[in-house]
Amino acid sequence: EVQLLESGGGLVQPGGSLRLSCAASGFTFSSYAMSWVRQAPGKGLEWVSAISGSGGSTYYADSVKGRFTISRDNSKNTLYLQMNSLRAEDTAVYYCAKDLSPYTTVTIPVDYWGQGTLVTVSS
Amino acid sequence: SYVLTQPPSVSVAPGQTARITCGGNNIGSKSVHWYQQKPGQAPVLVVYDDSDRPSGIPERFSGSNSGNTATLTISRVEAGDEADYYCQVWDSSSDHPYVVFGGGTKLTVL
Numbered sequence: 001e002v003q004l005l006e007s008g009g010g011l012v013q014p015g016g017s018l019r020l021s022c023a024a025s026g027f028t029f030s031s032y033a034m035s036w037v038r039q040a041p042g043k044g045l046e047w048v049s050a051i052s053g054s055g056g057s058t059y060y061a062d063s064v065k066g067r068f069t070i071s072r073d074n075s076k077n078t079l080y081l082q083m084n085s086l087r088a089e090d091t092a093v094y095y096c097a098k099d100l101s102p103y104t105t106v107t108i109p110v111d112y113w114g115q116g117t118l119v120t121v122s123s
Numbered sequence: 124s125y126v127l128t129q130p131p132s133v134s135v136a137p138g139q140t141a142r143i144t145c146g147g148n149n150i151g152s153k154s155v156h157w158y159q160q161k162p163g164q165a166p167v168l169v170v171y172d173d174s175d176r177p178s179g180i181p182e183r184f185s186g187s188n189s190g191n192t193a194t195l196t197i198s199r200v201e202a203g204d205e206a207d208y209y210c211q212v213w214d215s216s217s218d219h220p221y222v223v224f225g226g227g228t229k230l231t232v233l
Contacts, residue, residue, distance in 0.1 A: 035222070037166075045158070045166065045209050047222035059221055062124065095165055100177070106213045108222055109156035111177060113165035 002026040002112045004096050009117030016086050016121070022079040022096030022114055030054070030074035031102035035110055036081050038092035038119075048094070049081065050107035059107065064090075086121045093118050125214040127225035134231040141197040143228045145210030148191060155193040156211045157186060159204075160227075166209065170195060197230070205232045 008020040022034070035050040049070040050059045058070050069082040079096050094117050097110035128146040135141040145155060155173050158166040168177050170186040173193065183198045197204055210225040 037224075044207075044227040045160070045211075045224045047211075047224055050222065059219070061221060100168070100171060106215075106220075108211060108213050109168050109171040111168050113167075115165060 002098065004098065004112055004114035006094065006096050006114045006117040009094065009119045011120045011122065012086055013123050014087060014121055017082070017084045018086065018119060020081040020083065020094055020096075020117060020119070022081075024077045024079065024096075024098070027098065028102070029072075029077040033099040033104060033107035034072060034079045035097045035099070035107055036070060036079075037095045037097055037110075037113075038090075039095070039116075040089075040092040043092075046092070051079070052105070052107070053103065057105070083119070086119075088121050091119060091121045124221075125212070125216070125223050127210055127212065127223050129208075129210060129225040129228045131226070132229045132231065134233055135197075135200050136233045137200055137202060139200055141200050141204070141230055143195045143197075143208050143210075143230065145193040145195070145225050146191055147193075147212065147223075150191055150193050150212065151189045153188075153212045153214070155186065155188050157184075157195045158209045158211065159206045160209065161206045169208075200230075200232055202232050205230055 003025045005023045036048040051070045067085045071080045096114045098112040100111040157170040160166040173188040174186040
């Protein structure tokens with residue numbers, strides 16, 4: 001059974017940093033691209049970033065480019081999102097999600113999602 | 124940047140057919156994916172690559188894509204279909220590909 005478990009969310013001041021983790025199990029992690037998607041309170045889904053199975057290709061939304069870094073450790077079956085220079089508008093539930101198909105260059109669609117971790121940026 | 128436009132809300136009576144549109148410039152040339160999200164839950168993929176269904180998704184959910192509009196069709200709507208629905212595409216038109224979500228459509232079952 002595929003499981004994705006996010007952690008690392010919490011309250012942080014504007015300008016601060018957080019690192020989110022997503023522990024994956026139940027599939028061959030290194031074969032699948034992974035994504036981070038966020039949802040601000042009461043708002044729609046916003047794609048944040050994605051990474052290929054090998055980690056060699058990364059993609060970012062313009063809203064986070066230069067501030068967020070996606071990475072993965074295939075030996076630990078874990079996906080990360082390093083978030084720096086956080087702003088109030090980064091407040092959201094952050095989901096990690098798994099690509100539907102292995103070995104693809106396109107990182108969507110996603111077929112499994114974690115339960116999400118809440119990041120609150122406030123002073 | 125590429126923009127996907129969805130109606131904010133769609134209402135339908137039980138047993139009728141709901142159609143949720145997703146507009147984008149020449150969206151017919153892209154693969155469109157649809158997600159269902161119920162309150163307090165993570166999204167669920169209901170249609171991918173315009174018209175394919177993941178295992179476990181009822182045949183009542185179908186999709187089409189042509190020209191500037193993609194459509195998610197839910198036949199014989201049930202109360203349990205009430206949710207927010209989002210379309211999604213991969214835009215590779217620039218040097219830096221990225222993913223786009225539509226703004227979402229709230230489906231209300233009357």
